Amino acid sequence: MNSTERLHKIHHMLTQRHMVTTEQFVNELQVSVSTIKRDLTFLRDRLNAPVKFDYELGGYCFEKIQHVGPKYEMPGLWFNDSELHALVTMQKLLSELQPGLLSPYLDPLQAKLQAILCSMKDSPEEISNRILILAPNKRELPLENFEVVATAVVRRRRLKIVHFNRGTQTKTERIISPQQLVYYRDNWYLDSWCHLRKAIRSFAVDAIVSAELMPDKAKDVSLKKLREELSEGYGIFSGKPLQWAKLRITNVAAEWASKRIWHSNQKSTVDADGSLLLEVPYTDDRELIQDISAWLPHVEVILPNSLRAKLSEILKASLDKNSAK
Template sequence: MNQLDRLYRIRDMLQVRGKVPIASFLRELEISRATFKRDLEILRDRFHAPIVYKAFERAYQLEPQGSVGPRFELPGLWFNQQEALALITMHSMLLQLDQAGFIGPHLNPLIDRVETTLGGSQTPRDELRKRLRLIAHGKRTSQLRAFQQIGKALLERKRLQIRYASRSKQALSERKISPQRLILYRENWYLDAWCHLRKGLRSFSLDLILDCQTLTQSCKELSEKQLDDHAVGGYGIFSGAVIATARLRFSPERARWVRSEQWHPQQKQTIDKDGYLLLDVPYSDDRELIMDVLRHGDHVEVIRPQILRRKLIETLAKARALYVQSKLS
């Protein structure tokens, strides 16, 4: 841990806990007493931290700051990629919530906390909102009729009876399910649940749950490992056991972008002698994989399996036929 990280950690410990014994600093920061004293001196002298030692409690604490004199402020600190993404996503979702709804009045303190964490006290709120943007792509606009009820049943571990409209089968079905996990994937909500009709784990798109009723029966419980194995096996939102591994061959030009992307947690990739990227991707359902391959156009070729290659050939032939027909007409 470098010195700046320690300074922030010392500040956070004092702000959260109030009074902190020196032994706690030495143990949690894994530093010597001499190093702690040097850090304390920097905080007091350079950053005007009002840190005092209370002999009776044998602990350090931050004294309240008055309106006169220099203010205690550590230098601005940005975040790593995962931290920034989590905070920006949280900030964007909070701003999109209905301020007039049931929890609307309770949101402002939470928004303030996130904005303070992102921008610090020196960055105005309007400036922060102007400089950060999370662009939603492919977000479905239909209302989620049963979101609150599903969330409540999920946490209370109650079964649900739902009426579900399948897009692929274009049919309605009545199901009893044991909700396991809510998932936000590519701007859309899904529910992983044990389907008592199909006797297996299934993923349900929340915008297709037309009706929902909470039952008195407790959920069928599955282990975290079962849920993780179910999710990792598939490709994209389609979960399940792996049925095949696709090998995709990207052009050297497109490889410069794709080589840094994660298509699947268990993917493998190599660069051949001609600069082509060979990407191996496990999948259980090929629908989303086909869509992702198609967006790369003539910069990618499916090498195997043959059944996936044939599907791409058929799809591209149909697409070409559409353009040929429209040109002739």
């Protein structure tokens, strides 16, 4: 049995019996005396278990008197070493997802998780140090705005927001009914019903300058409708009309490109020369052009001509700016 399971077994033995000797622990758990003492110390010092050695009885027991201090509580689940290693990774992800944003809600869970991890044979700190999570596209996010937005989503309340449009460099005031928070490409977005546009819109949370919780109940949009409309576009952009882009990716990069999920409704075939023919739907070409650019010079836009022309214009403008004068 692993160390976590052994701790639960020790807890069970002490709970069910008046007293347990060191010899009984060793025989039933098939471990050394030093291991038993280490486990009992861990239960007492890390999990606040009221364990004591009774010299009159010659064994260990739980104190009957309620002691002052943190509550003793055993971790509720048993994990093997592989599962515990996965938990370390999960804990790292939770802490790196957006430092400080979810702390008030995740701290109690993190404390229990840490109690489980401390029972590992391998140091959780050492394992954590071997896991590096990079989020190069993450943008700074005001904690106070996120908390108001998250509250509105959970409590189903409307929001009054001032939103900054990066494209037009303008601010607009909107009344919205939040539907769901989305974590996408290292950043947070809020899918909402916009009462100004009378349509579903997605707002980058970091572009929300201010957010005020309103007393009015949020308008509900069915999850089915939400998924259908938002999944039609490419990336974070939704809306209509819908177009299809047809791309050709050379055989040099075809294998890697085929492993990438560009869109849930994508269509792909392999040409005779080994190149990948890829078709993806889109409603707004901004994110699609960014992704196409990442595959240059191994990608060609076949259709539509408007997308091909726009990519050419962007590349030409970039070349003009970066060419030697």
